[in-house]
Amino acid sequence: MRIGILTGGGDCPGLNAVIRAVTRKGIQEGDNILGILHGWKGMVTGQHEELTLRAVSGLIHRGGTILHTSRTNPFKEKDGGQKVVATFKRLGLDALVAIGGEDTLGVAQRLFAEHQLPVVGVPKTIDNDVSGTDVTFGFDTAVSIATEAIDRLHTTAESHDRVMVLEVMGRHAGWIAVHSGMAGGADVIPIPERPFDLDEVSESISARHARGKSFSIVVVAEGARLDVKNAEGLVKQSEELDEFGHVRLGGIGHFLAKEIEERTGFETRVTVLGHVQRGGSPTAHDRVLATLFGVRAHDLVREGKFGMMAAIVNGRIGEVTLEESVKELKTVDMDLFDVAAIFSG
Numbered sequence: 075m076r077i078g079i080l081t082g083g084g085d086c087p088g089l090n091a092v093i094r095a096v097t098r099k100g101i102q103e104g105d106n107i108l109g110i111l112h113g114w115k116g117m118v119t120g121q122h123e124e125l126t127l128r129a130v131s132g133l134i135h136r137g138g139t140i141l142h143t144s145r146t147n148p149f150k151e152k153d154g155g156q157k158v159v160a161t162f163k164r165l166g167l168d169a170l171v172a173i174g175g176e177d178t179l180g181v182a183q184r185l186f187a188e189h190q191l192p193v194v195g196v197p198k199t200i201d202n203d204v205s206g207t208d209v210t211f212g213f214d215t216a217v218s219i220a221t222e223a224i225d226r227l228h229t230t231a232e233s234h235d236r237v238m239v240l241e242v243m244g245r246h247a248g249w250i251a252v253h254s255g256m257a258g259g260a261d262v263i264p265i266p267e268r269p270f271d272l273d274e275v276s277e278s279i280s281a282r283h284a285r286g287k288s289f290s291i292v293v294v295a296e297g298a299r300l301d302v303k304n305a306e307g308l309v310k311q312s313e314e315l316d317e318f319g320h321v322r323l324g325g326i327g328h329f330l331a332k333e334i335e336e337r338t339g340f341e342t343r344v345t346v347l348g349h350v351q352r353g354g355s356p357t358a359h360d361r362v363l364a365t366l367f368g369v370r371a372h373d374l375v376r377e378g379k380f381g382m383m384a385a386i387v388n389g390r391i392g393e394v395t396l397e398e399s400v401k402e403l404k405t406v407d408m409d410l411f412d413v414a415a416i417f418s419g
């Protein structure tokens with residue numbers, strides 16, 4: 075078979091490990107693997123390169139994506155779907171593996187449903203917000219990086235008797251904040267799933283200091299929302315929308331730090347972790363997960379199970395329909411958040 079593979083949306087550690095897995099398994103079984111460059115943009119322009127064993131050697135530990143990525147939405151363009159199908163035919167492809175988050179997988183699902191394109195998906199994102207899979211690759215790495223940052227902030231917070239606010243990514247899901255906050259022993263963890271009240275946050279920090287603690291750690295998800303009536307409660311970097319209709323989040327950390335300092339009187343500093351969470355080598359866990367996903371995606375192609383996505387279902391590698399994976403965002407399980415809350419304040 076001639077199989078195309080692309081990476082779309084924000085990059086994340088483990089993309090190269092998936093590319094390597096699909097290519098190695100494919101070549102072992104006599105397939106030709108074509109790397110489509112720059113995500114869905116490459117399926118419009120036709121930019122591609124042949125993936126040989128040599129091209130994918132030394133990739134398991136490398137962050138980023140050798141295929142490059144973009145946030146291009148082909149359906150924003152007139153006849154975008156048809157253009158993708160035309161490129162698919164022109165390149166002589168039999169199948170396409172799309173590695174991405176909700177947006178990239180959403181395009182894959184539409185191409186399958188509306189144009190009968192033989193496509194399978196692989197769920198990637200540091201945000202861990204794709205439905206139908208217990209976990210996405212990249213998440214464990216982002217949590218490890220954020221946890222290390224919290225550990226480092228802890229010692230300096232303690233030395234200076236300060237409140238430290240760490241803003242982490244995650245878009246409209248608080249997975250990174252809850253996991254890293256629990257692992258790092260954060261005292262307050264505002265997340266999008268549970269709008270927060272500024273007075274409550276400040277009072278819990280004041281109460282902690284009244285009990286004798288001289289410092290506090292706040293881990294706030296970039297998409298955390300203030301509990302305000304008749305308003306969104308989001309802090310945004312810009313109102314500009316990308317091709318999938320997303321605003322750029324960010325800034326809640328600085329906003330929160332200022333409010334905490336004013337309300338509690340404690341010196342407060344901010345760290346915005348940003349793209350550091352997405353760069354560099356994947357953890358061992360993400361390398362293995364990415365490899366399992368890549369091999370399963372190739373199996374799905376060989377079995378003709380198009381319109382499906384490789385997934386971890388109840389702890390085991392399997393698959394779900396792309397339709398199910400993009401139906402809704404997978405947000406933080408409130409039972410988990412309630413456990414984290416036991417340790418707050």
Ligand code: F6P
Pocket residue numbers: 084175199200201243244245296323352
């Ligand atoms: O979806 C991954 C993610 O890193 C989000 O956590 C974040 O909101 C967004 O991408 C940042 O996007 P960009 O790379 O365009 O700044």
